[in-house]
Amino acid sequence: MPKVVPWFALLAALIFLPHVLSFSQQEILVYLAINVLIVTSYRLLTLTGEWSLAHVVIMGVGAYASALLTKMFSVPVPVSILLGGVIAALVALVLSVPLFRMKGFYFLIGSFAAGEIIRLLWKRFREPFGGPKGIKGIDPMPDFSIGIYDFDFFEPISYFYFAAIVVAVCLLILWRIEKSPVGLTFHAVHWQDKLAQAAGVNVRAYRTLAFTIASGFAGLGGALLAHYVGTINPNSFDVEVMVFVLTWAIVGGTATFYGPILGCVTLTILNEVVLREMGFEQARPLIYGLILILSILFMPKGLESLVQKLKPGRKSAVPVERAAE
Amino acid sequence: MTKFLEIDALTMRFGGLTAVDGLSFTVDHGTIHGLIGPNGAGKTTTFNAISGFYKPSSGAVRLRGEVISGLKMHEVARRGVVRTFQHSTLFAELTVLENALVGTHMPFRPNIFAAIVGYDRHDRTGAEARAREALEFFNLAHLADNRAGDLSHGHQRALGMAVAYAAHPDVILLDEPFTGMNPEETRVMMGLMRKLRDDGTTILIVEHDMQAIMGLCDRITCMSFGKWLAEGNPDHIRHHPSVIEAYLGGARHVA
């Protein structure tokens, strides 16, 4: 079975990589794992053709929910992370009622407004959200041992392993959804909602389903982040972060499952290794904007299109679409 | 006895324009029923009102006595009325097989939880068998892996029908199915429609190809300027003075 060889290579790389990195680079690896989940769940949302600007705020909903559950109700941390995802999905379900009365550009703006309203609530209500300063001193993951390995969550390396396992399971679920008849229906809703309806598809229900699932996983990602950094505030989930997610997705390409992941990993490496080392940190938004424009102009189908050129003859199961149509 | 599909005083207004004006007719179960009329007569609008794409301004559509007008399109579809579109409307970016698979949505309803844990093998193979059967029926099986958007016009029309057929409808609404087909393809397609009818599917068809309509239909309703004009068997319609008048006097080209 030569097919599993690359997966073992990846697994080995993920296990050994952190050991050759510095402490701060290990931290970046944790963020990277979480960001991969955020951008992959974002792609699921875009499958039905709607692009939301609320995804990062929904991620924040998961973070706040999990933090508050541990603080106020002493829910144990791994359980609270799961519940954070569930609550984010429920909030998305409620938001979808007004949002999916809109389409295209109006949906985009509507989702942005909805996200800003949530952020406003966080800022406005000191109880329980902590106002503009947010929540500090969030419980960390409790240490535990699985025999061959002791998880010590003061070490980023441990949290990276933990996050990577959670993210891998989430990616597997997202992958299975996409390759299922449900995933095909998402594509159908995107390409011809009229014809899908004529075949009996409740288009609105499927849009809501995609939005809710994607939000659930984003919430889970947010909760993972909250219990790592220990402090969150409304600005941790502002539109600037959303622009990063969009940039990863567009630069990577959204036609394939791996496109957004490719974009996220490539840009993170570029950002952390190149920009930080060279001291261009401050110019990050500027450089991201530049990369976004350049990639739309010169690589409209994203990094994934380069990969597809490298393996000729293999047709992708998923149609090649334009990101910003 | 309740009528099978009944269009009752259907009226559809767009602003000042009345596209369909008090139209009434009945489609009997197991027949091929033609709806004809000059360009702009309101045939597609009638289809849109029956299939739930539009909500009628007034009047009703009843299926086996149940009012289906005003329902959403997917709700009408779930009651057994499935339509095709006048312009080749397909999932152009998906493969031919995937198009047909979307058509199996109703008989094989996807379940997300079963899909995640891999407990839907049975449904997936069932859906694929149904989709392939639909492609087979419309002679598209050899094109299963092609991108739908790359098909010839005739094949695209056939695929549109295959998607509808895969859904197992009781009534199928066909809007100009023969456009873009050569005479040979049209002849083959007519044979398939008779076969569909003989299997118990009721067909309501809009078509400008008079030869095909006359050869195919059990009954024909003719409309003009949104109004009911005449109804009867093909012979009756062929010689009906108002029908001839509508087509000739309308000064509009009959394709």
Ligand SMILES: Nc1ncnc2c1ncn2[C@@H]1O[C@H](COP(=O)(O)OP(=O)(O)OP(=O)(O)O)[C@@H](O)[C@H]1O
């Ligand atoms: N959505 C709409 N808004 C406004 N007017 C419309 C709309 N749809 C149809 N019409 C008008 O209603 C009338 C009937 O159109 P319809 O498409 O039903 O005709 P048709 O009989 O299908 O014609 P054809 O044979 O050319 O397909 C036309 O005058 C058309 O311009």
Ligand SMILES: [Mg+2]
């Ligand atoms: Mg028409």
